Amino acid sequence: MQNLDGDVKTMPAPSYIPLEGHPGRNSPGPRYINRLHNRHQNASNYYNRTKRKRDSSSCSTGNYSGRSDSPRTSTQASPQNKPNTNAIGMNLPPWSDPLYPYSRGTLGLHQEIEDFFQWMVPSAEEHRMRAGVVERIENCIKFIWPAAQVHIFGSFKTGLYLPTSDIDLVVVGRWEALPLRTLERALLERKIADPATLKVLDKASVPIIKLTDRDTKIKVDISFNMANGLKSVELVKMYKKQFPSLQKLICVLKQFLLQRDLNEVFTGGLSSYCLILMVVSFLQLHPRSDSADPAANLGVLLMEFFELYGRNFNYLTTAIRIRGDGSYISKEEVQVDMPPGHRPSLLCIEDPLQPGNDVGKSSYGALQVRQAFDYAYSQLNRAVRQSSGAGAPTALSRIVQVDQDTINYRNWIRQTFPVDDEEIGQSPTPPLAGQRIPPGPSSLD
Numbered sequence: 001m002q003n004l005d006g007d008v009k010t011m012p013a014p015s016y017i018p019l020e021g022h023p024g025r026n027s028p029g030p031r032y033i034n035r036l037h038n039r040h041q042n043a044s045n046y047y048n049r050t051k052r053k054r055d056s057s058s059c060s061t062g063n064y065s066g067r068s069d070s071p072r073t074s075t076q077a078s079p080q081n082k083p084n085t086n087a088i089g090m091n092l093p094p095w096s097d098p099l100y101p102y103s104r105g106t107l108g109l110h111q112e113i114e115d116f117f118q119w120m121v122p123s124a125e126e127h128r129m130r131a132g133v134v135e136r137i138e139n140c141i142k143f144i145w146p147a148a149q150v151h152i153f154g155s156f157k158t159g160l161y162l163p164t165s166d167i168d169l170v171v172v173g174r175w176e177a178l179p180l181r182t183l184e185r186a187l188l189e190r191k192i193a194d195p196a197t198l199k200v201l202d203k204a205s206v207p208i209i210k211l212t213d214r215d216t217k218i219k220v221d222i223s224f225n226m227a228n229g230l231k232s233v234e235l236v237k238m239y240k241k242q243f244p245s246l247q248k249l250i251c252v253l254k255q256f257l258l259q260r261d262l263n264e265v266f267t268g269g270l271s272s273y274c275l276i277l278m279v280v281s282f283l284q285l286h287p288r289s290d291s292a293d294p295a296a297n298l299g300v301l302l303m304e305f306f307e308l309y310g311r312n313f314n315y316l317t318t319a320i321r322i323r324g325d326g327s328y329i330s331k332e333e334v335q336v337d338m339p340p341g342h343r344p345s346l347l348c349i350e351d352p353l354q355p356g357n358d359v360g361k362s363s364y365g366a367l368q369v370r371q372a373f374d375y376a377y378s379q380l381n382r383a384v385r386q387s388s389g390a391g392a393p394t395a396l397s398r399i400v401q402v403d404q405d406t407i408n409y410r411n412w413i414r415q416t417f418p419v420d421d422e423e424i425g426q427s428p429t430p431p432l433a434g435q436r437i438p439p440g441p442s443s444l445d
Contacts, residue, residue, distance in 0.1 A: 109299025
């Protein structure tokens, strides 16, 4: 690894520790008693989808206004929305159980990441709602072009999506010119798209239609004849199997970037694919081989990720290569495969599916991302070193929040799109939320 001065710096291996003190496979212990996923309580609001990324210098402090485009945004008290408090009356994040406080240090952070993942991972109802959106759009497309094929790709297909994530669709067919306007009219006529949100980006490098579904408020991006999106799905699924911690780290990092408006390349942030490749590279090149162990300490891995990309990585001269076992290479080496006149970006990540493509080329807010990662590392480093006294916030809640509108939206989904017990587990986009299982060699899959 290199710092900004060009010095080689190895990630300090002694700071990596496996999950210590966890109970055995057949001994769940107090921290891993089964908890139902449907706990949705109050949380502080750090979420703003409309704020421009370039307006947020470090995104380390400050309050952000909430999302207002959910079908239901009322904050009226209800059994699902009642505050989550501990014995002394302090508000806790919605993923935390006041009856089982976290351990100290990085083990406690690991436990909290597990809780966050179990709480945040989309439920069966959320998956069903999204499948309904895809079905309506597919029926619309098939009505116009019966021979066309509609494929899901991106985070919804790989299972690495948040409850508020977009759906990515690609339409495969034969046209002399891309029928963007034809599909635009059809989506309006069938009352699928909210007219105020429907946009046709026909001048973009990858022409797409962006819309928000009228019934569910889910955002959808539709492209045409883009084979790489489908190939990337299989690549990501392969890395999910290779690195069991990938899915849970991505879940935390996506929410971290989302609340700081650094999660879309449209305004300079990181795409989901870019973030996934950064985490894959981090795990590929980790100095400890047991970083890929299913029982690895997620708290330590998250902190080391923030330390690497927030403090140690040399963005000026170094590029990331995922192919093979992964490596760091010079940007000059990447430029050899690029089209004439193209130069590597600040956050240069070689596309493993198309070597001449720089995945980070549109992330012009990479320095803001770096600054946010640096801030997160300092916050977590301070949190795991301090004693968790009465009134102190949990470690993860220092950098990650979920706003009340999102909690209300998820409650609305549960009520509006109920799923029978026998339907749970049939989703092609795992995992669905369920009860917690004890830690062990296979518990972090």
